[in-house]
Amino acid sequence: MESLGAFLKNRRDRVTPERIGLRTYGTARRVPGLRREELAQLAGVSAGYYTRLEQGLADGVSEQVLGALARVLELDPVETAHLHNLARRPPRTVPVEPPEEEPHPRVLALLDALAEATPAIVLGRRGDVLAWNRTGHALFAEHLDFAAPESAGTRPSIPRMFFLDPLTRELHRNWDELARVHVAYLRLTAGRFPGDARLAGLIGELTMHDDRFAALWAGGEVADCTTGDMRLRHPVVGSVGVAYQVWLQPDSPDHRLEVYTPLDGPSGDALAALARRKPVR
Structure with missing residues (x-):
């Protein structure tokens, strides 16, 4: 999991003195962005204290200091x-096995209300599929068992x-764009749940088995994932463009209902064709 010091250094390297109007007087620099002492001065803290922050040796950093660092x-x-x-993460967080996630009855009722005309998926905090409707399943993962989300083990x-799934990678025409979104959101989630052993294991697995994931994770991007477009090459209905939007669940705030709507007329026809198809599993 990412540490406070690693995140600070990553962001410090991105901010050049020229970008914020800091004069350097032509001196040689060994860092791509701000030096520690420069950031400390601009944030109004001592260089020693900031150095301890990056080294993970300073506890209880104040809201004011965090706000100043975010500004600089x-x-x-x-x-x-x-x-x-x-x-806010404890200095020595030991990952523990989290309880099994279960979708709240209200979100399942909302999923049922969408019927089959609108593809939709309910996702847990780590991106596990907790439920989907037939069209959501047919759009993204018809090669998997429709009943798979019913059991935590499957x-x-x-x-x-x-x-890691070649069929899923082939499905997405804008895979590179979406890959950055996936990794940035996973990093945000990891910051929210530093003690989740399954999340740590997932990140470790993806880092070891996919070079693109490892490179994106090392880049340090962090972002939420609430809206966007997906361009698909579906094996049955061909080219499909959908917009996704996420609905957060008040009863289970770690869970997300993703709803997909067509970007154009032909995509709407393709989704309607998927909704009319008989289930294959």
């Missing part, structure tokens, strides 16, 4: 929230499928 590092709201999550993992 030009963090957006999601990155700032991630910074606060990392700062639930498909969207991040694992996205990076």
Whole structure:
């Protein structure tokens, strides 16, 4: 899992003195971005204290200091929230096995209300499929058993499928774009749940088995994942473009209902064709 110090250094390397109007007087620099002492001065803390932050030796960093660091590092709201999550993490977090996730009855009722005309999937905190309707299953994973989400031991993992399943990779025409989104959101989730042993294991597995994931994870991007477009090459209905939007669940805030709507007329016809098909499993 990512540490506060690693995140700070990653963001410090991205902010050049020229970008924020800091004069360097032509001196040679050994770092791509700000030096520790420069960031400390701009944030109003001592260089020694900031160094201890990057080294993981300073506990109880204040909200004011975090706010100042976020300002100097030009963090957006999601990155700032991630910074606060990392700062609140206990210094020696031991991952533990989390309880099994179960979709709340209200979200299942909402999924049923969408019927088959609108593809939809309910996702857990690690991207496990907790439930899907027939069209959501047919759109993204018809090669898997429709009943797989009903058991915790067989639930498909969207991040694992996205990076390790060749059929899923082939399905997405804008795979590279979506890969960055997947990794950035997984990093945000890891900051929220540092003690989740299954999440840590998933990140480790993907890092070991997919070079693209490893490279993106090393890049340090962090972002939420609430809306966007997917361009698909579906094996049955051909080219499909869908917009996804995420509905958070008040009763189970770690879970997300993803709903997919067509980007154009032909895509709408393709989704309607999928909804009319008889289940294959």
